Amino acid sequence: MHLSSVKITPIAFKDPPLLNAAGIHEPYALRTIIELESDTGHIGLGETYGDAPVLDLLHALVPLLAGMNPFDLNGLRRRVQQVVDQTRVSDNTAFTLAPGTDPAKNVQKLYSAFEVAFLDMQARYLGMPLVDLLGGRVRDAVPFSAYLFFKYARHVDADYPDDAWGEALTPAQLVAQAETMIARHGFKSIKLKAGVLTPQEEVACIQALADRFPGMPLRIDPNGNWALDTAIDVGKQLDGLLEYYEDPCPTLADMAALHQATGMPLATNMVVTDLAQFRANTMAQGCQIILSDHHYWGGLRDTQLLARMCETFGLGLSMHSNSHLGISLVAMAHVAASVPLLSYACDTHYPWLDPDEEVVVGGQLRFQDGAFVLGDAPGLGLEIDQDALERLHQQYLACGIRSRNDAAQMRKYQPDWTGKAPRF
Template sequence: MKIIRVTVTPIAFRDPPLLNASGIHEPYALRSIIEVESDNGYIGLGESYGDAPALAIQQALQAPLIGLDPFNLNGLRQVVQATVAAHKPASVQGAELAPGSHASKAVSNAYSAFEVAFLDLQARSLNVPLVDLLGGAVRERVPFSAYLFFKYAQHVGAPYPADTWGEALSEAQIVAQAARMIEAHGFQSIKLKAGALTPEHEVACIKALKRAFPEHPLRIDPNGNWSLETALRMAQLLGDDLQYYEDPTPGLEGMAELHRHTGLSLATNMVVTDFDEFRRSVALNSVQIVLADHHYWGGLRDTQVLAKMCDTFGLGVSMHSNSHLGISLMAMAHVAAAVPNLGYACDTHYPWQEPDEEVIKGGKLTIQGGCVAVTRAPGLGVELDYEQLAKLHEQFLRCGIRQRDDVRQMQRYQPEWKAIKPRY
């Protein structure tokens, strides 16, 4: 079996005005949709980053992958390494908040994007679900968490009609947001993206969520936007309200000091983003839970290696999310289904994405009881809707965004806004 076609299609889909530590989401999120076709008629799918640096490398890989056996993942890695070396990518602004954007992740990003498509193609050719190639499912339903954001009602400039979620800045609005997500999808745990408003207000929102949903485990994620002093002070206010405290303060050393003083379980997708950082974190006891992300950890099998390392060193495992569509969600679900020590519900932005902007046939995937089901359908179990793909590609061409910049977007609301870390 040989690869005869590789197609990378950049797309853009509407993204709500969600606040975070570096500003606010731009009106459109960028992704790439990858197709890898074999000479016996199978097509494997992948979804990855769509910002300009990542996209340039993905598109440069289209020709060199022709003729490769899709089972030859070592060959894939060699081609990716050579292509990245030729491009000499540079880090983009905001990489500290989005590790996948850092130049050091270029190889793992590009390899992951195509590894998922290669594995999907392999599994389809064998008529088995992708999870079987990862050792088989230890669970058929993968739990995800309600992912809450502070948000404005509408983007500045109103590039399209306001979303149906409305404003969420107050305690009552955050509780209402959670109630809607839980009613729609049955989530059993809740995460609040913090680091955007004053820490005391964000902690007050956690307290309000605790009162409204006393049985739901809670997490808060300031994206390293609190100083160690602030993180310690907020830890006292939070008490035992949290399942885990995610990236409250910057750096491995800062996280280690916070854990030493509080004993709280600290989770991260920011200070442990590769195996070198993992090694250093273990030595410092910086974090107790690693949030994996196959997009920048180097694919599904490297995510399994990470999970095994966490098991070896007694660390918990969950999964990080960025704005994504159904192909990424199913890739997450397949690898999560194969990780025995997945101890916490995974993150997902999926409920924030509009129903009419999915690229897979049948529309958006179902999340029931807070879980995504992994079926026995071949591969990832999803098929590409080419009409939707064309629509979202056209939107990419029109939207004018080529690189996410939450700081620049926030400056449209507040011209004096500057990137400060930690802000509080």
């Protein structure tokens, strides 16, 4: 079996005005859909970032994939390294929003984008679900968490309609957001994207959620926007209310000092994003929970390696999320179903997706009682709706956004906004 075609399609889909430490989401989020086909007629699907620097790398790699055996993952790694070494990519991001926008992760991002598609094709060829290719499932259903955001009622851009979720800037509005999301999807835990309002306002929101959902696991993620003293103070106020405390401080040294001061379990997707940082974290005794993300950790098998490392060093494991579609969601679920260690429900932005803007046949995927249930179809079990893909590609061409820039979007609301962190 050999690759006979590789199709790369950048798309844009509507994104609500979600606030975060880096600014605010633009009216459209960008992703890239990868479609492989083999000489045997088997397909392989992937989904990754849609920013211009990633697209530059994806297009540079495509000619080197012609005729490849999709089982040759070592060959894929060599080609990826070659392309990253030789390709100069554009980058106009104001600052690193997350590891997904970090140029230092280009090898991992490029490799993972195609590794998922290669593994999908392998599993389809062998007639088995992707999770079985990854070693078999240790769980049939992968739990996910309700992911809450502070947000405006609409985007500042004049041609963008009011957002169906409405405004969420107060404890009561945030509780209503949680009620809607949990009623729709059955989630059993809640995460709040913080670092937006003053810390005391965000403490009040967590307390309101705890009152409304007694006993439900809660998390807060300020994305490194709090200074150490602030994080210690907030941690003491929220002690006993949080399942874990995610990335309140911007550095590993601060996270280690925070843990020493509060004893609270700390989670990260910012200060531990590769195995070198993993080693530094074990020495510093900084974070106790690692939030993996196959898009920048180097793919599904490297995520399994991370899970084994967490198990070895006694750390917890869960999964980070960014704005995504169903291919990424299902890939997350398959690898999460394959690792014995999955300490907490995974993050997902998927409930924020407009139901009409999914690219897989059958439309928006469903959670059952707060979890994604794996089926028995070969590979990822997904097919592309070509009409929907073309519609979202045309939306990409028309929207004018080519790289995510939450800071530039925020300056449309607040011209003097800088995004400098930590801000509180």
